[in-house]
Structures are given as C-alpha cells and as structure tokens.
Amino acid sequence: MEQLAPVVVVSNQKGGVGKTTTVVNLAAYAGLAGKKVLVVDNDPQANASSALNKTPFERSIYSGAEAVETSADGVHLVPSGADLADQERRLAGEVGGSLALRDRLKQHRVNFDLIIVDCPPNLTCLPTNALLAATHLLVPLQSEYFALEGLSQLLAHVDGLRQDHELQLTLCGILLTMATPGSALSQGVASEVRRHFGDSVFATAIPRDESAAAAPSHARALVDHDPLSPAALAYLAATKELLQRLGLGLGQRPAASDQRPAASGQQPAASSQRPAASSQRPATSSQRPATSDQRPATSDQRPATSDQRPAAASPEPR
C-alpha cells in the first residue's frame, strides 16, 4: 500500500489564537528534523505565506498553485494567492466544492512526509475543505476565558460534517498558545482544558513571547529568527510531540491514518477520541536533537532563558 503523508489541519474559528504561528513553527521544526513538509495556506489573509516566503502570490491551491520553496529548511509552501477569496465564493456555490482540497492534496500526500494546512478564523467553505481533506485536527487554543466555547463549536462542526461525509479525521491534539507563566487566569484555563480533554492536550504550552510576534515580519520561522526564545523552545518540544502523535518520530511506524483510507469503517467522532500519542512509545534516545533534546515547556513552567541549551540553534545536520 502506498504511504500517504498525514494531513494536519490547524483550525479554530476564533481569530488570533496562534493558528498561523503554530503552522509555521511546527513545519519549520519538522523540516529541521528531516521531514519533507508542505504547508498549505488555506487562508485568504495569506499570513502563513508571507511568514515563509516574501513573494506575493496570485494563485492558490484551488487554482493550481504549485509548491514553492520557503525560508525554512525542508519546508515547501502552496501559498494563498490573491484569488483565494474569489475561489472560496466559487467553491461555496459548486456541488462537491467542499471536497476540492482533498482532491488537490492527493499527489502532495505521495511527495511529502507531512502536510500542515492553515485555516482562516471561521468555519465556512475553506476550513470545511481542510477538515474534509485532513487526517488530523490540531486546535490551537489561546489560554483565555472563552477558549473552551470556541472549541466545542469546532468539534460540533466536525461531528456535523461526519454525518454527511466519510471523514478520516482524528483529533491529534489541542495546543495551548500564548500562555502567560505565572498568570492565574492562564493557568486556570490550562487546567480546565486539561481536565476536559486529558491526553488530547499537548504537554507543551506555547508561552506568550515577543519573538513569536516579530519573526513573521522577517519572513522567518522562530528557529531562524530567535531559536533560544521561550516560544521557539516550546514549539520545538511541541513538534516532537506532534511527530510522536502522528507516528512520525524516529523509530516509529507511521500511524494507520497515513495510509490510504479503507473504503468502509468510519472513525469515531473527533470530540470523543483519544490521540494516537497515548498509545505510542516515547521517543528513543537515538532521535535527532531537533525534536528530542528538549524538555517540553508546560504551562506552569517559567519561560526558558537565553542561557539555556543551544541545541535548538544547532541541530545535527541531516
């Protein structure tokens, strides 16, 4: 059976929760770990595109845009183009328009090890296309009061889609973003989310960090902009977790969902699933330093300081 790359859709209908920052930085660290990574920018705002490649693009994946190189090692990008808003209107009015992305990704799933799709902050046509094309859902959740409400709407949307379509989707994780170490509110939200979703929540939480906000203006991922910053170290640890959850860590067999889906037998609802990670073996000591050498930051940890290990800045050459 042909091995197909997992397709991770990063979605949350709430705006500004760190979707794009998460896409760019997980992709960059996975690329650094030796994976062939494709980022698909499925958002007319084109933030992932400009964070990885300064060129303005005209076409998007729905109008035949090809994968281009990016500033991040090992990462290619199918950009969002100026036409994406028009494409969205066209797809919304077309029978089968919500399956367009699944179709477009077929060949890319053969050519890459991992595909990560960025989404706009809504649950309309473009995110629906991504959810129908994806094998895994990753939800960045800002550590703030209304976070859980948005999450239940998203999971209800997924369950609704499951009634009409054969979804391959599993929830591969919830990633707490913009956590403020030492803040009672931030920690309270983190405990509430962990209480509800258990192992589905990444052990790593991404701290609020100015470097994360500054990196895109240089069209660079954090690993190339400020690899020792707290957010960079946290995204490094989160990437290690993601690869484990997907069965893409060194020494792991790819998860079953990386293979061509069987014709019958739907997956259970995302909201009730446990991530693959809980049943997977921990990383072995032979893993590349880029994803194995760091301890995961947790929401109750202080951010890393600049005197921390330089491993993130100098991973082993591939």
Ligand SMILES: Nc1ncnc2c1ncn2[C@@H]1O[C@H](COP(=O)(O)OP(=O)(O)OP(=O)(O)O)[C@@H](O)[C@H]1O
């Ligand atoms: N860990 C962080 N610390 C500080 N700022 C951050 C962090 N993560 C993201 N940001 C900043 O917060 C803003 C929102 O982040 P981002 O664009 O990744 O969110 P988004 O969910 O993709 O937004 P949208 O819904 O508009 O697509 C950006 O200005 C980004 O640079």
Ligand SMILES: [Mg+2]
């Ligand atoms: Mg975004």
